[in-house]
Amino acid sequence: MPRDPSPAAVLPTPQQELLLKVLLCDGPEWRNLWLEWSGSSDIDALDNGSYGLLPLLHKKLKQTGVDYPHLNRLKGAYRKNWVRNHRLFNQAAPALESLHRAGIPIMLLKGAALILQVYGDFGLRTMRDIDLLVPTGRARDALAILKQAGWNFIYAKLPDHEEFINFHHAFSLRDSNGCELDLHRHTLIYCMTEDADVDFWSLSEPVLAHDIPCRVMNPADQLLHVLAHGAIRNPIPPLRWVADAVWILRRYPDLDWRRLLQQTEKRQLALPLRVTLDYLSGVMGAPVPADVLNRLHRMKISDESRAFYKMLIHPLNLAFYAKYFRADFQRYRKVSGRKGFLGGLTGYARLLQVYWELKSPWHVPFVGLGRTLRKLARGLLPLQAGK
16 A cells, blocks of 8 residues: 655644644643743744744733733734735735626635634734635636736736636736735646536635625635645745644534545545644644544545645655656646647647747756756745746
8 A cells, every 4th residue: 555645844843833832722731832932942033934923922922911022022023914914905905896896706715715714813814915716717807807907927928828827726916016916716736627616616605805795615615725735845834724724623613524524535635634634633632533534544545646745745856846847747738638748748848938938948948947956946846837
């Protein structure tokens, strides 16, 4: 039986784990956890993932009444977060309004959804941009509307061609004020069939964002999204998904675990869900039912899903990039319908030529190698081939 890929690359380090326990654990052991973390951590030397959780630390220390020399600094991190997130929503509101007026349904994802649905406080959840999903068949219309409203691609000038549009699960856009918005035609890079998100839409729930009607996933789907997205390697240390997941479980103690398992099996997400739910239950003490974990570990996993997930958590080296571009090429052939190897290779080279704004597809391998080496040096992921 094949062994599961090692989850070490996507789980918190011991020091990060200690911070998470300070933030999320209650009970008599909390004070010892706090004394251990505060005595061993330099707030000026925190990694980016830990730093992004300081607003939650501010809330926790206010609740417990514990004195801390850097309490004002934590309060400043919370206020900065509150202001930045309000600004993001304010700047994105015209885009949401334009889509709504055009009759295009909007589902908020990630931080935007969690702030409104779970945290209920604009200062607690760090957020860099606004993520939103539109129905897959309306993605081209949504792009046209947003372009007309002054939103442009951040990373590349994509051609208005079905093959290029279908290759992406999301598009990163920016307006003239520097506000960033990720427009998704699919929720997850794992799942990009035409009907992949129908289930998410079917049980989604209404919310208002600046009085604009939007949707968010139901709690079980929201947890699935948090876990699936958190269980892949990220340049920002993997911490935030743990806090998000625990907050969802506390906010919705009657979570529909049957729904989560059904969607996990349907989307072949058993591997990332095993990694994350085992960690939440075994390390963080989260209330994950034992039968849910048992069913997860009994789910069959296809060789394709296992290889894809193994690639997503592979150490950042040349072997990772080789695996990534191989998977990216195979995905291109599937999306474009190009069955022949040479025809697919030619089309994929043209796609990269457009992304990287090159004069000839023959430049692609040389530029690709250079970009890969630069990303390796900076510890970055090619979440999309054009980035």
